[in-house]
Amino acid sequence: ANQIQDPVERFVAVARYFLSGWHIKPKGVKKPYNPILGEQFRAQWKFDDGTEAFYIAEQVSHHPPISVYYYASPENNISVLGDLLPKSKFLGNSAATLMQGEIKVSFTNRPGEDYIITMPNVYARGILFGTMLMELGDIATVKCAKLDLVCNLDFKVKGFFSGSYNGLAGKIKRESTNETLYEISGKWSDEIIIKKGTKKEVLFDAKAAKINPKIIAPEDQQEPNESRRLWSKLTAALKVNNQDLATEEKGKVEDAQRASTKDREERGLPHIPRYFESDGKGNFDIKLK
Template sequence: MLTNWFAQPAGNRSSVDEGKIDNDDDTQVMEPDQGNVLSHIISQLRPGADLSRVVLPTFILEPRSMLERITNFMCHPEMLLHIPTIDDPTERFVSVVKFYLSGWHIRPPGVKKPLNPILGEIFSCYWDLEDNKRAYYISEQTSHHPPKSSYFYMAPHHHIRIDGTLKPRSRFLGNSAASLMEGIAFLSILNRGSNKAKGEQYILTQPNMYARGILFGKMKYELGDHSFVRCPELDLTADIDFKTKGWVGGTYNAIGGVIKRESTGEVLYELSGLWSEEMFIKDMRTGQREMFFDAHKAKPSPPLSRPISEQEERESQRLWEKTAKAVKERNHELATDEKTKIEDRQREEAALRAQENIEWVPRLFRAVRSGPGEPEEGEESLEWIINANMYV
């Protein structure tokens, strides 16, 4: 039962290397047979086509669900949990930006895509913190077409809460595949801010993800495009540019950006470096530049979860257990069979609901028309938040 979400850990699950991985963790050389299979699939598409309905070969799959992969974002609690104790508002905002940038270096080697969660799939986990307290995470696939993964993180003793919905859209771009990571996360510092119920809120978006060179040669993973961290109450915003490498010049994994006053445009800090290695921050008032985050020295704290034997049928690790095992063992035929079984069952369930005119309702989250903070232009006003009755 979900009342036992946060029991004893099941141990860490690790990703498996597929294909030939260069010394660069973001690069993968396709084996000839793998390249042929992938080229056959891609040859059926046109630039701009939606990849969400295309069955991709299992050798490019990460052996875990997207619901579980989202936890990469929370795997540096040492960057997050002290923030509510910071009295200076600008320093507090800068620390939120540092936490936001700290998780992108956590990724499997090569170019991997997580398993697409099925409707109603759930993943839960927790972190044992240094002060003998815990942080908790729960997520659910709240929509299948279009896909929406809703998640909730809470460190109750540290006054930290995160509510988010991730809405990835896949596109074929010729020699690249893109995952456009739409959606917003709201990070709330509950002991700060003028609104005692919601706390001081930060609005966060994500960069997009790209797989380059998918037709031949080396496949390369990149983050790209603009994302932001905003706190309207503090009148501060961070505009962060994840830079993709150009045809001529440039480098992989670079970022640039500024932290500024939203009302005046005054730039307070500049950000630079590589999200996979070292990032720097420059104080524009003093000209001082210093290390902001060093991924080489950072030690992520992976989440813990209950043993699979104690999980419900639709919890991610139990649901995808056979598929994930086959992917890790590089048994791609078995992985495809097990994955297809789950996807076929989902289609059958959807057909039955349509036949009986039954509307599917999420178990842990509820839809709201106005989330905490106003959405940007082009963003949906409909978000999903944790159902308070399920959390109590």
Template sequence: MSEEEISNDTEVLDDEPRSILLGLISQLRKGMDLHRVTLPTFVLEPRSMLERITDFMSHPELILRQEDPVIRFVSVVRYYLSGWHIKPKGVKKPYNPVLGEHFRARWQFRDKTEAYFVSEQVSHHPPISAYYYASPENNLIISGDIRPKSKFLGNSAATLMQGESKIYFTNRPGEVYRIAMPNVYARGILFGRMVMELGDNSTVRCEKNDLICELEFRTKGFFTGSYNSIYGKIKRESTGEILYEITGKWIDIMYIKDVK
């Protein structure tokens, strides 16, 4: 792990916040749902989940005006991967929104077209955040929901990112891109350096064009591997033919290689 990655993705707590956190953890049981637990503010970022979702709307220009269906699919994958690096320094969790809370945003692009976003907390227990993004002039709609489920795992905590994001091009009827998220892990909460990792599998799928991207967000092992690694394949779902290979680090640089 480079010095820059260590400074951005890890956090060493002082004695007082570490003591507060250990006192809280002593009341937890392994596998316990953390959404009913009140967390100290030093582990929270100054945004709610409703605003955090906009990180994935940062680069819509990557998916606009692509005519070839395969290139368009690759562009959707690039767009999806482009938002993960946006995060606060250290190991932070967004605030849980209250029921009925909403967040609105508007973007103006270089060509003077615009996009609009609204998100709302539609359920508190279990927590569900729904969102809708639209750029009518660019024939683009992104909608979905996030249903995070947090669990205490001992020296780590996991947020299982259930829910789905869907991308529609209104000028291409029936073409829907369905995206499933990876899970988020906070390591080292009892001892060692606190580290945030993305882990497990994620998919991007377009049934109409018979394309799927299978992504693996790789967590670091005790003795092998590295932090923030990603590996994936874009392929024809019906035949399994591999078209592109994805490697690199989701926090830094990723490569999409044509292997046809």
């Protein structure tokens, strides 16, 4: 996207990038692991053109839970910095995870052209009765102040009696004038259409999308608090459907976390993240050293 010279088309490419990841999800609805303070996840990608990308995520706070992540592809002049502050809310037969936080996409060869992105919320339906399923809902935004452009995306939840799953509608506008430049519609799990006047084209097609596999170090080469190694025994127990053993292994990790926290607090020591640093106002950035 950073090589696109037209600023509006460059903005459209960033919006496409944001929309391209939501169809990748596990089958069914499962309770997620609860990350512990200091937990990390690292990965890298090697692309067909010979370029690479790197990713690091870290749980920097437990109360409240805050995850921070950083993605960079130096040869492509792309960096992504984001934080996630999830909050739970129960709504009768549904549970919502409010996806607070934002993502900043930057092109290192275009100083000041930052794209600030917020996420849709996640809903688990049928937690008490009926079929359990996951939906995305509410408004997500993509905004670039330097380009004076904003995209509001409405992730639509299915109505009780009508409608369909995974609907999406949005507009790309010139923020200062409120002029609509493009309209977006479709399903985030399938095909998304972008329209300018009477001209329509496919913005993203989930069925035709290629997923570049992430490369992760073998568990025996990971650090003790890297996610796959940290939870490996719990994961193994779940794979063989041994719920008692899974509960036991989960408890071991959480007990060790509580003991570590107690020891640190008794010595009056703050938790210092490994890969990220705070400005003291709730904002985090990647450590350069």
